[in-house]
Amino acid sequence: MSKTQQSKITTVVGAHDPATGKVVVGVKVSCKANAGKCAEDLASEVLGNPQTIEFTKVVRPRNEHVIPRCDRCVGKYGSEN
Amino acid sequence: MFSDIEKIDWSILKQAHGDSSHVPTAIKGLISSDIKEQESSYWKLDNHVVLQGDIYQAAFYVIPFLIEILKSSIFHGRGYVYDLLFEIANGYAPEEVLCDYDGKMYPLTEACKKAIADDFDVFVAEVANQLSDYRENALDLLISLEDNKEGIVAELSVVRENEIDFEFGVKLDEAISEVQN
Numbered sequence: 001m002s003k004t005q006q007s008k009i010t011t012v013v014g015a016h017d018p019a020t021g022k023v024v025v026g027v028k029v030s031c032k033a034n035a036g037k038c039a040e041d042l043a044s045e046v047l048g049n050p051q052t053i054e055f056t057k058v059v060r061p062r063n064e065h066v067i068p069r070c071d072r073c074v075g076k077y078g079s080e081n
Numbered sequence: 082m083f084s085d086i087e088k089i090d091w092s093i094l095k096q097a098h099g100d101s102s103h104v105p106t107a108i109k110g111l112i113s114s115d116i117k118e119q120e121s122s123y124w125k126l127d128n129h130v131v132l133q134g135d136i137y138q139a140a141f142y143v144i145p146f147l148i149e150i151l152k153s154s155i156f157h158g159r160g161y162v163y164d165l166l167f168e169i170a171n172g173y174a175p176e177e178v179l180c181d182y183d184g185k186m187y188p189l190t191e192a193c194k195k196a197i198a199d200d201f202d203v204f205v206a207e208v209a210n211q212l213s214d215y216r217e218n219a220l221d222l223l224i225s226l227e228d229n230k231e232g233i234v235a236e237l238s239v240v241r242e243n244e245i246d247f248e249f250g251v252k253l254d255e256a257i258s259e260v261q262n
Contacts, residue, residue, distance in 0.1 A: 002259055007171045007225045010134030030134030030173045038133045058133075062221075063164070070128045071098045 006062050014056035015043035022047055040073045053077060082153065083109060083146055094139040097132040101139035104130065108146045111158040123161040127168060136172035136193055141180050144169065144196045151203050156214075163218035170197045171225050198228035205236040208253075209243070216249065224256050234260050 011028040026043025028034055034042065039058055047053060055077065058067040069080045086105045094101040103125055110122025130140040147162045174189040182192040207219035223233050237257050244250040 003221060003224045004259060007167070028133050030171060032173065032175070035135055035173060035175055067133070068124060068128060070132055
């Protein structure tokens, strides 16, 4: 994948629904369809928006930096462990 | 530094979680000599004016101050400045969000891309500076820009001719090729 293509993937997060055992990856690509959503929201949607979700750290793939959970996601999913 | 920062009414500019009153302090904190303050200031800009690839109104107004840091001889926080510029240049905002760039109204996404790409010579100067620790940051930003590609290729080609580091020379070749395609 070229650096230009990589630059469009802003963040990635793993998510686990403890009720079903289902595990998914939320990948945030910067585009109209994903506007206003974080990688956590995208992962939650794939899981069917369960009440409890365990997330990995959010990572920015282009530089492998860990991204702190934003204020809105803290309100929605709770603080990071 | 930042002589124009108070001329902007940051309280009316939107960011992901409300108004942008905290932004001037965060910009100033980026160039603190205290590494922890640099980092905490960075996360008051990232995750706020830009959030996981979504850009907000205040992002456009932050750009000139980030460029001002890069034009200065201050090296504190420079890596964070490049990270912010990269995120803003590659971010997205709904097309109905407009802002005035150079006397013309543009969608915010486009205005941010143009405002950053119009200063590409600043990033090329960083790439050309063989003593800089931020050459790759500047190169990655240049590769990602969508405007002024011809000028970027021309100036990077000049840098390539004078490059003495073999490994960085290969990176320059790859960057020039990617910008051209």
